[in-house]
Amino acid sequence: MSDAKNANGAQAIRAAGLVKRYQNGQITALDGLDLEVRAGEFVAVCGPSGCGKSTLLNLIAGIDRPDAGELAVFGKRAATLTEVETDALRSGVIGLVFQLHNLLPQLTAAENVQVAMMPGERTAAQRAARAEELLTRVGLAHRMNALPPTLSGGERQRVAVARALANSPKLLLADEPTGALDSKTGGQLFELLGEIQRELGMTLLVVTHDEHIAARAGRVVRILDGKVC
Amino acid sequence: MACARLWSAQRALYRLGLGAEGVELSVGVWGIRRGWGLSYTAGMETRPLTFFGMTLRNLYRQRLRTSLTILGVSVGVVAMVAFTAVVRGMWAATQGSITAGGTDLLVFQKGVAGDIFSSLDEKKTEASLRAVPGVADVGAALTHVMPVGGKPFFITFGVRPDDYSSKSTTLIAGRTIKADDEVALGKLAASALDKKVGDTLSIWGREYKVVGIFETEVVFYNGALVMNLTALQKLTKRPGLVTTFQVKVAPGEKPVEVSWRIEKANPDVVAIASASQYNKVDNGLDMIAKLQVAVSVLSTIVGGLIVLNTMWMSVHERTKEIGVLRAVGWSRRRVIGMILLESLGVGVMACVIGTPLGFGLANATTLWSTTNRFIQPVFDAAPVLVSMVVGVALSILGGFAPAWRASRISPVEALRYE
Ligand SMILES: Nc1ncnc2c1ncn2[C@@H]1O[C@H](COP(=O)(O)OP(=O)(O)OP(=O)(O)O)[C@@H](O)[C@H]1O
């Protein structure tokens, strides 16, 4: 199986010499990282704990800013974006799935998906309809009105995937989405991500520890000490 | 015009990050538990969640805390509404007491700490008043506050039956007083003492006959007891002295101008033509009005602080959630909008609860026979509206700091701690 057929040659992510330091430069999370991801690619990012995987994702998502180096997402240079623009990026172009589901506990599965669409232009009814569609797609048609605490770990993560897909992102970033799941459930979730990625032809960047899971991706990028190795 | 204003209001909401749904206020009252602020769409299994609905859900989620906060803020609204009504009532009664029965001016002794401390020579002062051009008629009254029939404060007026002011009183039963052992009661006084015409009333061991019941538009007259001036002078051992003179000015004369002439001709007196001049003889009204302002200001500030405290706590607890919202594309503005809307919700609820409670509290004074003879609350739309607006405004003001704090939450930090 190849992702090449989805690729139109355009660059989704281009990072060159990316540096990110924390605590007044005492901790170097990223140390001159280079990475190129073509649009439509499915890339797994692997590496030991603390090597800078989450940091990389945060920079790509515009949640955090690099200290040095070049970073462009779909041709937009991170350094030149205002906060309003990075917000817009996350409510449109980029979808995020976190290691822990991070759903709002007082809202139902369907409402959690709707919340991500609030910044957009859809009406409340349109948002609800789309949330139903997405939850059905991730196999949760029967649990749409359930509150997160009553969902299983795998179900919650699927709600999170539906939420990340809500605004039809071109790029889906997932930070150890299977980290809190057992290997079987984790495998299923990965399967689902892969399927959706192929269906929608989106770019998918997944951080994972699990080599078996990483093997399903089109390409594996390994990071060590803040650099691709 | 109105349309344009509505449109710009919607634009403002949009800027706050509320979006079009900020105006979609389709609250299903009975959808409280599940659907807060949702319109159910047929054929769908789930309900649309509006921004507004989400705000209500956040408030509902911490219902005990929200209720206590609302209660705390509503105390301010209650105090403002009730106190304002009482002060307005006192103002109206004072104004009424000046103009009751065709009177234009009240004359008191100058330089006293309160109207009941005023003491004027009956014969001398009356003569000097009658000599002032523009004075048409003069009536005299001695005011005394004493315990009567188990009520600690009973306003008693000693009047001369032949004065114009006595004759203009409206009787609802019996007749006017004549002899020294006769008294007339205001209708509130009669009910407080449970007396009717023909009953006897014992004051300081002397028996008086109730010959009449009267009614005026002045609440503390209705709560008063009236007897012959000479009888009250004797009873209080103040022979030849009165508290006040009622002055009727000649047709075509301006009361204020006559009051200036009176004060010029007789430097020992003050003449009052309106409630706003009453502070010449009595600071009570002024002081209560100032107290009212102080209480209102304090209680609303406290209300604002309560909202500040609650929302601050609430934002702190939701650091992670707010970080998640920011991570899925919510702008700072939208987060600010959410917290401010929650604060607004608290303020509006506080008004909804506090305003009727304030009405109730002020009205409660009319149920108690010790207070209803002095206070007749007056409810005006304007001050009630002001109280409500101030209550809501302070709630929003209290929400600003927490909202700002919420907007500062970085998704990175929020997502890091578990
Ligand atoms: N906000 C922060 N403040 C201080 N140090 C940070 C911060 N974020 C990351 N770091 C540090 O930067 C390094 C890289 O962190 P990062 O979270 O990117 O690692 P990771 O590869 O995602 O690890 P894991 O697999 O455990 O999630 C670590 O040493 C981490 O302690």
Ligand SMILES: [Mg+2]
């Ligand atoms: Mg990580």
